[in-house]
Amino acid sequence: ESLTSINKNQISSVIIDFNKHEKVNPIKDTNASILTHMLTTFSNLEYLNFCPSSIWNYRLFFWNPYPHISSSTLLELHISLIRFTDCLYILDGRFIKLQSLHVDINSISIPLSKLININQEKLPNLRSFSLYCGMATTAYDKLILPLLQRMSNLENLRLNILVYDKNQFIDGNDLKENILNHMLQLERFEFYICSDFYFYNQIDFPSKEDIQYTFKDFKSDQVICYIDYFEENQRSLCHIYSYPYILKYYDIITNNFPGGLFKYVREVELYDERPFEHEFFLQIVQSFPFIKELSIKNLKPQNKKFCKESENNKYDFMIIKYSYLTNLTLYYAHDDYIEEFLIDTNICLPNNSLHLNINYEQRKRVTHNFTRDLTRINCAKLNSLCLNGDQLPIYAKDYFPQL
Structure with a gap:
C-alpha cells in the first residue's frame, strides 16, 4: 500500500531497513533526507527504527550545514550513525520528547575541529540509552563519559564499547565514580566493556580478583571479568560484562573466554595471539547458539589439525554445526581457520545463506x-562471496554453484 493511501496521522511506528549487500556510493547518501521525510510525513510518529542492520553505507551522518531534523512526538529512536558528533546532534534538543535512544556508532573519535552549536545541557527526559561501537575508541574520558553524565534521570543503560590506550583498566570503581554516581535513578545497567593498555616492561599487573572485587556492591x-596478557605485543585486555548477557554483540573473545550461555548475541569477534583449536569453536557455538555473524582474527596456526587427507590422524573431532551463520569474515585469519570452516568434516555450514569475506x-x-574435494561441499553452500577486491576466476565458478 502506498504512502499516499495511508492516513499518515495514524502511523506511530516506522522501521526502515535496506538490502544488506546492495552497493551504494556513500557520497550520494540520502539517508538524512529519508529521515527528514519520515519525520515530516508522519506527524504523530512515536517510534522510529532507522537501519537496524547497521550497514556502513546506510549509516547516517550529518554535514554542516546540518539538515533541519526534529520531532515533537518521537519517544523512541533506534539509529545507526557514522560519527559520535552525529549522536550529539541527535541530542541537541530537536527531539523534545525523546525518552529512549539506541545508537550504533561506527566510530567514536575526537574531532579535529572544535565542536560548535552543540547543546551540552542535561537530558532530563531521557530514560533509556543504549550505545554500541564496534571500533575501539580512545575517547572514553573526553566524549563518552561527558555525554553519559548529562543523562541524570536515566533508568536503563546499555553500553557495549572497546576502550583503548587508557593507563589502567576500566573497573567497578571507574563505573561507579564516572557513570553510576551521576545517574541516581538508574535501575538497569547492562554492559560489555573491553579496555586495554600496553604494559611494556611493567611487572605489577592487576589480577582478575582485583578487578572482580571492585564490583562487590x-x-x-x-x-564477570577476565584478563588477557599478550606477551608479543606487550598488550593487556580486561573484559567486564553483566550476566545474564542480553546484548547483541560480543567482541574480542579469546581463549580465556569463561563460557556461559549468550542466547541474545548475534555478532561475535574472535581474537588471540594463541591458536584456536577445534574444541574452542565448539565452545563458541554452544555459548552463542544463535550466532549470525562471526569474525576471526588469529594468525597463529593450530596445534591440533584434523584432515581426512592425512593418514596419521591422531584426533577424532566432532563435527560442529553453525546453523544460523549468515556472515563469516576471515581476512585476518591463518589458513588453518579457513580450513576449519571450509572442510565439512570439521564444521557444518548452513546451505545457501552464508556470505563469506x-x-x-x-x-x-x-x-x-x-579443485580440493574436502572443501567442495561447504563452498557449494555459500550464498555470496567477497574476495577483498579481487574477482573469482571463471574456471572456479563451478566450485561455487550458488554464487
Whole structure:
C-alpha cells in the first residue's frame, strides 16, 4: 500500500531497513533526507527504527550545514550513525520528547575541529540509552563519559564499547565514580566493556580478583571479568560484562573466554595471539547458539589439525554445526581457520545463506586452486562471496554453484 493511501496521522511506528549487500556510493547518501521525510510525513510518529542492520553505507551522518531534523512526538529512536558528533546532534534538543535512544556508532573519535552549536545541557527526559561501537575508541574520558553524565534521570543503560590506550583498566570503581554516581535513578545497567593498555616492561599487573572485587556492591545480577596478557605485543585486555548477557554483540573473545550461555548475541569477534583449536569453536557455538555473524582474527596456526587427507590422524573431532551463520569474515585469519570452516568434516555450514569475506589468495591455497574435494561441499553452500577486491576466476565458478 502506498504512502499516499495511508492516513499518515495514524502511523506511530516506522522501521526502515535496506538490502544488506546492495552497493551504494556513500557520497550520494540520502539517508538524512529519508529521515527528514519520515519525520515530516508522519506527524504523530512515536517510534522510529532507522537501519537496524547497521550497514556502513546506510549509516547516517550529518554535514554542516546540518539538515533541519526534529520531532515533537518521537519517544523512541533506534539509529545507526557514522560519527559520535552525529549522536550529539541527535541530542541537541530537536527531539523534545525523546525518552529512549539506541545508537550504533561506527566510530567514536575526537574531532579535529572544535565542536560548535552543540547543546551540552542535561537530558532530563531521557530514560533509556543504549550505545554500541564496534571500533575501539580512545575517547572514553573526553566524549563518552561527558555525554553519559548529562543523562541524570536515566533508568536503563546499555553500553557495549572497546576502550583503548587508557593507563589502567576500566573497573567497578571507574563505573561507579564516572557513570553510576551521576545517574541516581538508574535501575538497569547492562554492559560489555573491553579496555586495554600496553604494559611494556611493567611487572605489577592487576589480577582478575582485583578487578572482580571492585564490583562487590553492584546491583547487576552478576558481573564477570577476565584478563588477557599478550606477551608479543606487550598488550593487556580486561573484559567486564553483566550476566545474564542480553546484548547483541560480543567482541574480542579469546581463549580465556569463561563460557556461559549468550542466547541474545548475534555478532561475535574472535581474537588471540594463541591458536584456536577445534574444541574452542565448539565452545563458541554452544555459548552463542544463535550466532549470525562471526569474525576471526588469529594468525597463529593450530596445534591440533584434523584432515581426512592425512593418514596419521591422531584426533577424532566432532563435527560442529553453525546453523544460523549468515556472515563469516576471515581476512585476518591463518589458513588453518579457513580450513576449519571450509572442510565439512570439521564444521557444518548452513546451505545457501552464508556470505563469506576472505582474501583471494588464501581461498585459492586452501581449496588447492578450487579443485580440493574436502572443501567442495561447504563452498557449494555459500550464498555470496567477497574476495577483498579481487574477482573469482571463471574456471572456479563451478566450485561455487550458488554464487
